[in-house]
Amino acid sequence: MSKARSRRGGGRPTIADVARKAGVGAITVSRALREPGRVSEDLRRQIQAAVDELGYVPDPNARALASARAEVFGVLVPSLTNNVFAEVVRGIYDSLSDSPFRIQIGNTHYSGLEEERLLQVFGSQRPAALIVAGIDQTPSARRLLENAGCPVVQVMETGPDPVDMMVGFSHLDGGRTATEHLLQAGYRKIGFIGARMDPRSQRRLAGYRAAMETAGLFDPRLVTTTPVPSSVSLGRELFRDALAKVPTLDGVFCNNDDIALGVLFECHRASLDVPKQIGIVGFNDLDMMQVSFPSITSVRTHRYEIGTRSVAMALAAIAGNRPEQRIVDLGFELMRRESTAR
Amino acid sequence: MSKARSRRGGGRPTIADVARKAGVGAITVSRALREPGRVSEDLRRQIQAAVDELGYVPDPNARALASARAEVFGVLVPSLTNNVFAEVVRGIYDSLSDSPFRIQIGNTHYSGLEEERLLQVFGSQRPAALIVAGIDQTPSARRLLENAGCPVVQVMETGPDPVDMMVGFSHLDGGRTATEHLLQAGYRKIGFIGARMDPRSQRRLAGYRAAMETAGLFDPRLVTTTPVPSSVSLGRELFRDALAKVPTLDGVFCNNDDIALGVLFECHRASLDVPKQIGIVGFNDLDMMQVSFPSITSVRTHRYEIGTRSVAMALAAIAGNRPEQRIVDLGFELMRRESTAR
DNA sequence: CAGACAAATGGTAGCGCTACCATGACTGGC
DNA sequence: GCCAGTCATGGTAGCGCTACCATTTGTCTG
Numbered sequence: 127m128s129k130a131r132s133r134r135g136g137g138r139p140t141i142a143d144v145a146r147k148a149g150v151g152a153i154t155v156s157r158a159l160r161e162p163g164r165v166s167e168d169l170r171r172q173i174q175a176a177v178d179e180l181g182y183v184p185d186p187n188a189r190a191l192a193s194a195r196a197e198v199f200g201v202l203v204p205s206l207t208n209n210v211f212a213e214v215v216r217g218i219y220d221s222l223s224d225s226p227f228r229i230q231i232g233n234t235h236y237s238g239l240e241e242e243r244l245l246q247v248f249g250s251q252r253p254a255a256l257i258v259a260g261i262d263q264t265p266s267a268r269r270l271l272e273n274a275g276c277p278v279v280q281v282m283e284t285g286p287d288p289v290d291m292m293v294g295f296s297h298l299d300g301g302r303t304a305t306e307h308l309l310q311a312g313y314r315k316i317g318f319i320g321a322r323m324d325p326r327s328q329r330r331l332a333g334y335r336a337a338m339e340t341a342g343l344f345d346p347r348l349v350t351t352t353p354v355p356s357s358v359s360l361g362r363e364l365f366r367d368a369l370a371k372v373p374t375l376d377g378v379f380c381n382n383d384d385i386a387l388g389v390l391f392e393c394h395r396a397s398l399d400v401p402k403q404i405g406i407v408g409f410n411d412l413d414m415m416q417v418s419f420p421s422i423t424s425v426r427t428h429r430y431e432i433g434t435r436s437v438a439m440a441l442a443a444i445a446g447n448r449p450e451q452r453i454v455d456l457g458f459e460l461m462r463r464e465s466t467a468r
Numbered sequence: 469m470s471k472a473r474s475r476r477g478g479g480r481p482t483i484a485d486v487a488r489k490a491g492v493g494a495i496t497v498s499r500a501l502r503e504p505g506r507v508s509e510d511l512r513r514q515i516q517a518a519v520d521e522l523g524y525v526p527d528p529n530a531r532a533l534a535s536a537r538a539e540v541f542g543v544l545v546p547s548l549t550n551n552v553f554a555e556v557v558r559g560i561y562d563s564l565s566d567s568p569f570r571i572q573i574g575n576t577h578y579s580g581l582e583e584e585r586l587l588q589v590f591g592s593q594r595p596a597a598l599i600v601a602g603i604d605q606t607p608s609a610r611r612l613l614e615n616a617g618c619p620v621v622q623v624m625e626t627g628p629d630p631v632d633m634m635v636g637f638s639h640l641d642g643g644r645t646a647t648e649h650l651l652q653a654g655y656r657k658i659g660f661i662g663a664r665m666d667p668r669s670q671r672r673l674a675g676y677r678a679a680m681e682t683a684g685l686f687d688p689r690l691v692t693t694t695p696v697p698s699s700v701s702l703g704r705e706l707f708r709d710a711l712a713k714v715p716t717l718d719g720v721f722c723n724n725d726d727i728a729l730g731v732l733f734e735c736h737r738a739s740l741d742v743p744k745q746i747g748i749v750g751f752n753d754l755d756m757m758q759v760s761f762p763s764i765t766s767v768r769t770h771r772y773e774i775g776t777r778s779v780a781m782a783l784a785a786i787a788g789n790r791p792e793q794r795i796v797d798l799g800f801e802l803m804r805r806e807s808t809a810r
Numbered sequence: 811c812a813g814a815c816a817a818a819t820g821g822t823a824g825c826g827c828t829a830c831c832a833t834g835a836c837t838g839g840c
Numbered sequence: 841g842c843c844a845g846t847c848a849t850g851g852t853a854g855c856g857c858t859a860c861c862a863t864t865t866g867t868c869t870g
Contacts, residue, residue, distance in 0.1 A: 153827095183591070186592060387759075417700045419736035492819080
């Protein structure tokens with residue numbers, strides 16, 4: 127039919143092929159696909175028929191080049207395997223599954239430098255929006271976000287100074303609430319056990335410390351932390367360290383639920399009664415917390431909702447109506463369970 | 469300087485700006501960036517200086533359009549929160565972090581139709597490679613993979629008929645090995661407990677069944693499954709169901725470790741001695757299996773390595789030297805622990 | 811020293827799409 | 841019935857980059 131398929135390109139149908147087949151101009155095909163309302167119903171039908179017949183799929187690269195805007199959401203998280211971020215990402219995916227937007231995830235490995243590098247890479251694509259975990263960007267990363275030319279949502283935490291928008295909650299309040307709960311339950315020698323100690327963990331620790339100081343019970347020897355990535359087995363080890371330091375320990379607030387589970391298992395192993403001798407509180411409230419024996423008190427966080435909400439805000443901003451509320455605090459909920467019921 | 473910044477584009481430096489500043493042709497800049505060996509050292513240095521000074525970052529969309537090939541790895545997994553796939557994805561990310569390739573993850577939600585849709589979307593970008601979980605693509609999805617025009621790696625499982633390449637292991641053998649271990653330990657009324665029951669779970673079940681039939685002990689009432697997504701709490705519930713059906717149950721092979729953990733907790737709650745009254749075997753060997761009390765026997769799978777290996781094979785194929793071994797079986801390892809030590 | 815050949819560089823012409831700016835056909839008000 | 845104001849459609853000119861094909865220079869052969 128055509129006298130010569132162009133040398134490059136895989137011979138896939140282009141918008142020009144569709145236009146020819148439908149007997150319209152290329153630009154009308156483009157419009158029919160992106161702004162159907164601006165094309166008469168007749169032509170729309172013809173074009174759709176041509177699209178179906180040819181199996182035409184628009185080339186997103188050409189689209190991005192021509193419009194100087196890629197239909198991509200850039201998402202930056204510090205870890206892919208940590209269930210917490212996986213849930214946020216799942217929320218983002220589910221919210222975007224019916225939209226034309228693709229998603230590109232970057233793994234910063236909890237490194238500010240890596241975050242900068244990824245922002246550079248992501249920015250070069252002119253993404254439609256950026257969603258980044260945390261509020262502690264390096265100055266250079268912050269500048270990249272400010273100049274990204276697209277909506278930016280910082281997630282997981284709230285803070286006073288958003289680049290653009292924020293969805294999260296106060297980790298400091300979460301830590302304080304968890305610790306106050308232990309205090310109210312009558313525990314006194316309450317330890318803090320934390321792994322990784324990223325900025326959010328630091329703020330949970332700060333909340334713990336505030337509560338303990340208010341009660342006049344803070345003692346630095348009660349705090350056991352490590353920069354090592356969190357795991358259940360690490361929770362067990364850290365708990366043993368903590369007990370070695372302070373044998374009279376009668377409660378622990380754990381950085382997260384993996385650590386808490388490790389503590390519980392070690393209590394079983396050492397025949398320490400939970401909650402009688404040791405009270406345990408976790409953070410995030412993973413599904414297993416309510417099932418364990420005994421079930422474990424934890425601070426429930428709304429991770430999936432953080433993902434869906436951040437997308438909703440970004441989409442609104444893209445559509446031109448930026449939410450008037452730029453900082454959304456989704457809060458948390460203390461789930462009281464057997465591990466602190468004494 | 470330039471008489472008029474083009475109306476479109478964000479005013480970011482382009483390859484022409486770099487070329488002008490370095491006093492060379494645009495194409496030479498392009499080469500210096502992509503095939504440094506073909507440009508003299510002098511020019512390379514000049515060009516690098518211009519790139520640094522201008523802060524030039526190539527536009528991946530323009531690059532993809534011009535070269536009919538995007539530097540993107542498309543990755544299709546059925547779930548983002550399931551730790552198993554998260555580990556595979558982490559391996560992929562780590563292997564690709566120093567390469568120019570970006571990664572795009574698609575979440576199929578265990579749906580063949582969704583997989584087809586995503587393959588369509590991914591294919592429209594002309595990705596550099598595709599990595600897909602599983603070997604049970606729909607005929608239409610399989611056709612899309614065959615016509616993708618790029619290396620394809622099917623991961624998680626091995627099978628007889630790869631689209632292109634495969635990295636995984638035999639879930640059937642894994643299930644059989646786990647069950648045989650329980651039999652050797654002296655358990656007789658061994659149940660199978662499974663959630664989600666995707667094709668891989670089905671094959672683990674088939675392995676269980678094969679082992680039980682060989683021993684002359686298979687009984688359909690020993691099998692308890694549900695299509696519901698897996699979780700620790702579900703494991704607990706399914707175990708109660710299984711016990712209600714067969715009160716003399718003395719062992720369980722669990723679909724995965726979440727289920728196994730749920731079973732363990734229910735045993736604690738019901739004061740069933742593990743391993744004396746009930747033997748438990750999990751699948752995947754998550755970190756917590758070795759820490760739990762008692763520790764849980766599990767089939768260790770090499771998820772991270774599946775990710776790294778699949779990338780290595782794809783990169784080799786892109787570089788033009790397709791591995792001669794197109795099917796790589798990474799095997800598994802039975803980790804014997806307290807939960808079956810009677 | 812002519813001719814052949816490789817290495818280094820550049821010019822031109824798109825890749826497939828959309829922004830921008832016409833154009834023509836209507837509609838409605840006075 | 842004329843003019844402004846819509847609406848539907850199309851043409852043209854790029855977006856920023858690279859494939860392809862020169863062109864130039866230097867090096868080697870006989």
